[in-house]
Amino acid sequence: MAERLTKSATRNIFYGGSAFFFVVFVLLTAHTHYYMRTVSTDESTLSESVIRGKHVWERNSCINCHTLLGEGAYFAPELGNVWIRYGGRDDPQGARDALKAWMQSQPSGVEGRRQMPQFNLTDQELDDLVDFLEWTSRVKTQGWPPNNAG
Amino acid sequence: MRFATQRIAYWYFVCAMALFGVQILFGALAGTVYVIPNFLSEILPFNILRMIHTNALIVWLLLGFFGAAYYLIPEEAERDIESPMLAYAQLVILMVGALGAVGSYMLGIHGGREFLEQPLWVKIGIVVAALIFLYNVSLTVLRGRRTAVTNVLLLGLWGLAIFFLFAFYNPSNIAVDKLYWWYVVHLWVEGVWELIMASILAFLVIKMTGVDREVVEKWLYAIVGLALFSGLLGTGHHYYWIGAPGYWQWIGSVFSTLEVAPFFAMVLFAFSMAWKGRRDHPNKAAFLWTLGTPVMAFFGGGVWGFLHTLSFVNYYSHGTQVTAAHGHLAFFGAYVMLNLSMISYAMPNLRNRAPYNQVLNMWSFWIMTSAMAFMTFTLTFAGVVQVHLQRVMGMTYMEVQDQLALFYWMRLGSGIVVALSVLLFLYAMFGPAREQIPQRSRPSVAPAE
Numbered sequence: 230m231a232e233r234l235t236k237s238a239t240r241n242i243f244y245g246g247s248a249f250f251f252v253v254f255v256l257l258t259a260h261t262h263y264y265m266r267t268v269s270t271d272e273s274t275l276s277e278s279v280i281r282g283k284h285v286w287e288r289n290s291c292i293n294c295h296t297l298l299g300e301g302a303y304f305a306p307e308l309g310n311v312w313i314r315y316g317g318r319d320d321p322q323g324a325r326d327a328l329k330a331w332m333q334s335q336p337s338g339v340e341g342r343r344q345m346p347q348f349n350l351t352d353q354e355l356d357d358l359v360d361f362l363e364w365t366s367r368v369k370t371q372g373w374p375p376n377n378a379g
Numbered sequence: 380m381r382f383a384t385q386r387i388a389y390w391y392f393v394c395a396m397a398l399f400g401v402q403i404l405f406g407a408l409a410g411t412v413y414v415i416p417n418f419l420s421e422i423l424p425f426n427i428l429r430m431i432h433t434n435a436l437i438v439w440l441l442l443g444f445f446g447a448a449y450y451l452i453p454e455e456a457e458r459d460i461e462s463p464m465l466a467y468a469q470l471v472i473l474m475v476g477a478l479g480a481v482g483s484y485m486l487g488i489h490g491g492r493e494f495l496e497q498p499l500w501v502k503i504g505i506v507v508a509a510l511i512f513l514y515n516v517s518l519t520v521l522r523g524r525r526t527a528v529t530n531v532l533l534l535g536l537w538g539l540a541i542f543f544l545f546a547f548y549n550p551s552n553i554a555v556d557k558l559y560w561w562y563v564v565h566l567w568v569e570g571v572w573e574l575i576m577a578s579i580l581a582f583l584v585i586k587m588t589g590v591d592r593e594v595v596e597k598w599l600y601a602i603v604g605l606a607l608f609s610g611l612l613g614t615g616h617h618y619y620w621i622g623a624p625g626y627w628q629w630i631g632s633v634f635s636t637l638e639v640a641p642f643f644a645m646v647l648f649a650f651s652m653a654w655k656g657r658r659d660h661p662n663k664a665a666f667l668w669t670l671g672t673p674v675m676a677f678f679g680g681g682v683w684g685f686l687h688t689l690s691f692v693n694y695y696s697h698g699t700q701v702t703a704a705h706g707h708l709a710f711f712g713a714y715v716m717l718n719l720s721m722i723s724y725a726m727p728n729l730r731n732r733a734p735y736n737q738v739l740n741m742w743s744f745w746i747m748t749s750a751m752a753f754m755t756f757t758l759t760f761a762g763v764v765q766v767h768l769q770r771v772m773g774m775t776y777m778e779v780q781d782q783l784a785l786f787y788w789m790r791l792g793s794g795i796v797v798a799l800s801v802l803l804f805l806y807a808m809f810g811p812a813r814e815q816i817p818q819r820s821r822p823s824v825a826p827a828e
Contacts, residue, residue, distance in 0.1 A: 234597070236593055236596050236597040236600065237407055238490075239597050239600035239601050239604065240527065240600045242601075242604055243439050243600045243601075243603055243604035243607070244605055246607070246608050247607040247608070247611070247809070249606065250607060250611040250612055251607075252613055253611075253612065254612055254614065255609045256624075257612075257627075257630070258558065258626070259815075261558060261623045261627070262394055262555060262558060262625060263771055264623065264624045265552065265554040265555050265558060265622050265623065266555065266819065267825070268624075269622035269623070269624075270552055270553075270554050270555075270622055272552065275551060275552060280551045282686075283551060283553065283556075284491075286491060287490060287492060288491055289426075290426045290427075290430060290490075290491045291426070291491065291493070292426075292491060292493045292498060293425070293426030293427070293429045293430050293493065293496075293555075293621070294424075294426045294429075296559065296698040297553070298554055298621050298622075298698075299620055299621075299697040299698030300493065300555075300557065300617075300621070300698065301698070302425075302426070302429050303698060303699060303700055303702065303703050304412075304413070304425050304429070305776075306775075306777065307698060308774035315810070329749065330679070336420060336421070337535075338489060339415060340490070341416060341417070342416055343412075343416040343457025343780070344416055344417060344420035344424070345776070346420070346424040346426075361553075361754065364553075365553050368553065368554050368622040368786055369622060370620045370621065370622055371514075371619060371620055371696065372694075373619070373620035373694060374620075374697075374770070375694060375695060375770045375771075376770065376773045378769050378770070378773050378774060378775050378776060378779075379473060379769075379776060
């Protein structure tokens with residue numbers, strides 16, 4: 230490295246630059262937080278059942294097989310848009326029934342097919358989870374995923 | 380070993396390697412489920428296998444970092460660790476937490492945010508252990524000699540503890556949840572962990588090449604500067620599709636492209652120091668790992684990261700096997716190899732022997748690195764096919780997965796080779812220590828420490 234660049238100069242650049250970028254990052258995070266709560270999600274419909282559904286989602290660690298908005302494990306289908314894939318926009322009751330029936334019928338036991346465990350969710354928990362997935366499907370994600378396959 | 384308290388590192392390394400074994404075992408099991416889906420499905424479902432695979436990885440890497448800190452801080456600060464008793468207490472807390480977490484996962488008790496599944500009592504244990512650790516090493520450093528290596532290392536370790544606090548914040552709004560979840564995940568592995576990595580590498584380079592400290596430390600500040608200048612705003616590449624504003628596509632694309640720079644700088648640094656310095660350090664195996672670490676980190680973190688980081692590429696590749704490919708090689712190249720470098724370097728000193736079992740260790744280096752590279756290639760191919768069929772052609776997820784079976788078989792094969800090379804490494808480090816240095820490479824002058 231250039232001789233004129235001393236150790237203390239590189240140190241000062243490191244501390245100063247890092248502090249600058251950290252402040253910028255925090256400011257952008259603050260704006261993003263505000264944007265998420267007011268623009269990209271609909272907090273007016275963030276009901277108790279959606280919140281309970283998020284806990285069902287977490288307690289059963291769905292994320293370690295599925296992805297949600299593309300994040301998670303890559304072992305099972307994307308669920309951020311599962312509500313849309315099941316036709317929930319046109320036929321909410323049909324999608325709800327289909328999703329619940331799917332979860333209740335697992336594991337399929339079919340040889341050579343990935344098995345989803347039976348989580349023994351109550352009817353209430355199933356409804357809450359579906360509410361959570363429905364709410365998540367309405368997050369404005371800049372047009373992702375590219376198609377219904379997720 | 381110049382200071383008695385460096386011995387603490389030995390037990391950290393032992394525990395780290397035990398959890399390394401757990402990580403690899405569960406990785407192999409999860410890889411098996413990919414090709415034989417009914418395997419274990421009624422007893423230990425995939426989500427639990429993966430949880431243990433990723434959690435064991437994270438905890439053993441942390442134990443490795445702590446062990447490295449306990450080993451190098453006395454030499455840098457030129458004084459013993461403030462309280463060995465606290466250091467051992469910290470290790471006990473972490474191991475009880477780690478084994479408790481694995482046990483409770485198997486019983487189906489866990490949180491549900493990826494990588495942060497630890498039950499609350501384990502999370503609190505981690506914070507208590509981190510506080511003990513920071514108190515212990517900060518005091519040691521403050522009362523001893525201050526060097527750039529310890530400055531950067533401490534900054535990284537403090538950052539690690541502080542950003543972990545976001546693990547306790549779980550908003551009900553899933554988008555906001557994801558926004559701060561990355562404060563732990565991204566700001567760890569693409570932020571403060573890079574500080575820890577660069578400082579440990581700098582320590583190893585100083586010790587093994589004998590290059591003047593001034594030169595090394597100047598490089599160190601330049602590298603960690605590049606890491607944070609790019610990595611902080613580089614977090615934006617996780618904010619493209621989770622409900623964040625569109626400007627992140629620009630910021631994330633530009634800054635995360637720059638995230639290649641610190642890794643490239645580490646490669647230049649390690650190799651130029653190796654050429655500049657003495658090349659006769661007796662611990663050839665540690666030196667090999669030390670040179671290999673930045674190279675594989677550059678490919679895994681840098682090249683494979685860049686591969687899918689531009690927003691218009693990521694729009695198609697997000698959340699596919701491409702991500703899995705990057706994740707595997709990045710963690711291996713940057714942090715696994717870093718820890719194995721440090722362990723290879725420190726163990727002979729901790730066991731009071733001349734470097735031993737070097738040929739075995741170097742074999743494990745080449746086998747493990749090749750197998751991880753192969754695993755990455757298979758997952759990358761799987762990912763590219765998946766992107767095309769699913770994201771472009773619109774085939775359903777499960778139909779696409781059926782097309783990828785060949786790649787998953789090859790991934791499992793490479794995973795088993797990794798497991799064998801890990802056993803080789805563990806035997807080389809902890810097995811009987813025979814001297815295997817060829818006569819000609821024995822240094823004629825006293826080696827660096």
